[in-house]
Amino acid sequence: VWEVLEQISGLDFDEKIGFAAAVLVFILGFEIYVVMRVLERFTDKHQASWSDDLFKPLRNRFYLLTVVITLNITRWWLSPDDMFQSISGETAPSVQSYFYATYILLATSIVSVSIKHVLPSTLAAIDSETAVVLSGGHHLAVLVSRVVVWVAGINLAFQEVQIEMFGMLASLAVFSIFLGLAVQQTMGNILNSFLLDIDHPFEVGDRIQVGEHRGIVVSMGVLSTKLLTLEEELVVIPNNTLVGSTLINSARGGGDGKADRVTLRLEIGVSFDEDPSHIKAILLIVAHGCEYILEKPRPRVLMTEFGDYSKKFMLYAWLDDYNNERFARDLLLMDIDAAFEREGIQIPYPTTHEMRALPSIDPETLKVKNRARRSSVAFMRKEGMLLDIEEEERLRAEEVRSKLLMSLEKWGEDEDLGNPSSEDTG
Numbered sequence: 001v002w003e004v005l006e007q008i009s010g011l012d013f014d015e016k017i018g019f020a021a022a023v024l025v026f027i028l029g030f031e032i033y034v035v036m037r038v039l040e041r042f043t044d045k046h047q048a049s050w051s052d053d054l055f056k057p058l059r060n061r062f063y064l065l066t067v068v069i070t071l072n073i074t075r076w077w078l079s080p081d082d083m084f085q086s087i088s089g090e091t092a093p094s095v096q097s098y099f100y101a102t103y104i105l106l107a108t109s110i111v112s113v114s115i116k117h118v119l120p121s122t123l124a125a126i127d128s129e130t131a132v133v134l135s136g137g138h139h140l141a142v143l144v145s146r147v148v149v150w151v152a153g154i155n156l157a158f159q160e161v162q163i164e165m166f167g168m169l170a171s172l173a174v175f176s177i178f179l180g181l182a183v184q185q186t187m188g189n190i191l192n193s194f195l196l197d198i199d200h201p202f203e204v205g206d207r208i209q210v211g212e213h214r215g216i217v218v219s220m221g222v223l224s225t226k227l228l229t230l231e232e233e234l235v236v237i238p239n240n241t242l243v244g245s246t247l248i249n250s251a252r253g254g255g256d257g258k259a260d261r262v263t264l265r266l267e268i269g270v271s272f273d274e275d276p277s278h279i280k281a282i283l284l285i286v287a288h289g290c291e292y293i294l295e296k297p298r299p300r301v302l303m304t305e306f307g308d309y310s311k312k313f314m315l316y317a318w319l320d321d322y323n324n325e326r327f328a329r330d331l332l333l334m335d336i337d338a339a340f341e342r343e344g345i346q347i348p349y350p351t352t353h354e355m356r357a358l359p360s361i362d363p364e365t366l367k368v369k370n371r372a373r374r375s376s377v378a379f380m381r382k383e384g385m386l387l388d389i390e391e392e393e394r395l396r397a398e399e400v401r402s403k404l405l406m407s408l409e410k411w412g413e414d415e416d417l418g419n420p421s422s423e424d425t426g
Helices: 002-009 013-045 051-078 095-126 139-160 165-171 173-182 184-199 239-243 276-288 322-343 363-382 388-425
Strands: 207-210 213-220 224-229 234-238 247-249 262-270 300-306 311-319
Touching: 013 051, 051 095, 095 139, 184 239, 213 234, 224 239, 234 239, 262 276, 262 322, 276 300, 276 311, 276 322, 311 322
Parallel strands: none
Antiparallel strands: 207 213, 207 247, 213 224, 224 234, 262 311, 300 311
């Protein structure tokens, strides 16, 4: 063995390069066809959901690490005396320092990609499966962890090559201010995406309503969130708008630990002649016969008010899936319409009538109203409730009214006299 090592050490420069390349090819081949296949079989048997996703990126990074280690050993073998000497000066970093910085960056990359695939599954396993508020993808926790790892790794790598990272960032402070003003709206969307991830008001697949837009969440991006409406239109909502708006999430309001459950409310108006107990019985029978309505909680019917034209009833029913709400509403309305027609129950509606003239008042009724008006004025004057100025205004109003009636009567008489004269002339 020592003789072989002495022969290898005695090789020329070009021969050493060729030998190092051959050794690198051999090691990579051994890793690809032996080591990685063993690890691949191990990941297939592993029950964790992240093992398959993590295997490929780690494999590529280990290949790169093998290449860097081989280059480092080859460089030391070719010229071991100047490996730890400065390249351009006494205070400049050495060749080995650059290799150390490369090792640090590769290790940082391995830790970062491991966090990317392992941390979401770990956090999801901690969450309660029966919670009504569903857990999210924990994107913020993953992002913050990876940023911390990369900042620490880059800082250590820069220290190896004698570069002050934080001093360099401080020199860019003024530029960062101008850049922040230029991308203020964009940075607001990015920051609000982090806030949405912390609060978890909705998840991909939830049906939400923001303003007049209602649809299924199909993606949650750094700048915007996309909804697919029932009309199959894609609505892009900036994250700034989401944070500043009232949001309704139909997938989070269910009780008893059932997040998808939703309450269906249906208002029905019937004629005042109808019996409320009869109406309640009909609505409950229809609700119990609907295939989308849950048996528990049981449907309920409450009489809510006396409207202008009808008695108002509110039907409360519960669905196990909020996506069936529009189908359940359609089926209930059709069955209620058929049941009301079968039972002879009328649904009133307002109508409009055009009046050609004001209705006439019976003389006896007019006398009673005038007598009541005089009595009320006398009572108010006696009790000090009628001021002098109000009395004067009332008298003036009656005087104007009398003159107006006299003018109208005179105009009517002139019209009556004019019509016969015109007929005689004809």
